[in-house]
Every structure is written in structure tokens, then in C-alpha cells.
Amino acid sequence: MPHVHSAQPQAERLRAWRGEIPAGTKAPAHTVTREEILHLLVGDLLVTLDDESTRITAGDTVIINPGALFAVENPTDQPAVTWVTTSIGLEAELMDGTRIAPPWAN
Secondary structure (H helix, E strand, C coil), X not given: XXXXXXXXXXXXXXXXXXXXXXXXXXXXXXXXXXXXXXXXXXXXXXXXXCCEEEEEECCXXXXXXXXXXXXXXXXXXCCEEEEEEEECCCCEEECCCCEECCHXXX
């Protein structure tokens, strides 16, 4: 059987974190440099990808492609809890050009 060697195992390239989105929060629209997968564990959110807004509920998953304009809002009176996965090196760019490199994704 041939031995396949990867320079870096896949799991080492991934970053995942649990996030809480407080009630009434509206995060600024931004793009990301890497694919991001958001799974809603608890609550309801209003998610906008490019120009399409969708309400998601616990158990739903959203895939944010690199370059897509993404915004999330918790219009409820209860916190929402997410599990987000991406690859190492993700950066976000806000509409004003500000770039953010979240420490949990690097």
C-alpha cells in the first residue's frame, strides 16, 4: 500500500470556535478570505449572503464562500449560539476596507 504524506494534516489546518451572539446584535457586513461554515446551535438569526436574507434556526448550517458579502443579526430577545469552522488564516474585510484577522482563526 503506498504511503501518502501530507505536509500538514487536514485537522491542523482547521479552526473552530463556539460563539455567542447577544440578543439585538447586528454585526457589520463583511467578506471573508476563506470558506466559513456557521452551524446554529441555539436560537434564531437573520443571515444575509450577498443580497439574500434568510432566517435560520437551531440546527441550520450556512456556508459562507470566500468573497461573499456576509452579515448576521440576532433580532430576538434571546442569545444565539453558533459553532463556526474555517481554515487557518481567515481574514474578514469590512465595507470600509478595514481588515480583521481574528486570533481564534490564526
